[in-house]
Amino acid sequence: xxxxxxxxxxxxxxxxxxxxxxxxxxxxxxxxxxxxxxxxxxxxxxxxxxxxxxxxxxxxxxxxxxxxxxxxxxxxxxxxxxxxxxxxxxxxxxxxxxxxxxx
Numbered sequence: 001x002x003x004x005x006x007x008x009x010x011x012x013x014x015x016x017x018x019x020x021x022x023x024x025x026x027x028x029x030x031x032x033x034x035x036x037x038x039x040x041x042x043x044x045x046x047x048x049x050x051x052x053x054x055x056x057x058x059x060x061x062x063x064x065x066x067x068x069x070x071x072x073x074x075x076x077x078x079x080x081x082x083x084x085x086x087x088x089x090x091x092x093x094x095x096x097x098x099x100x101x102x103x
Contacts, residue, residue, distance in 0.1 A: 038096075038098060044096075053067050
């Protein structure tokens with residue numbers, strides 16, 4: 001997974017083996033989609049203990065809350081975390097995990 005994300009709404013980035021942990025600052029009005037490159041499809045995206053639903057298109061990602069999308073052609077994952085109840089800027093954490101390669 002890529003190690004560098006450039007976005008002023010990313011508060012912190014941590015990396016474990018096969019997982020990227022991010023803290024994102026946002027609210028209802030400023031709720032960005034966070035994207036990054038991965039050579040492998042993420043095996044899961046979580047906020048806390050909740051697994052985000054994987055959707056099949058960018059259109060569905062744009063029209064949903066708390067979902068993820070992986071574009072197999074560009075190898076870029078996209079995550080939208082739900083900030084609909086947050087009028088003030090708050091920090092939410094999410095984790096993107098890639099499964100072990102089967103070789």
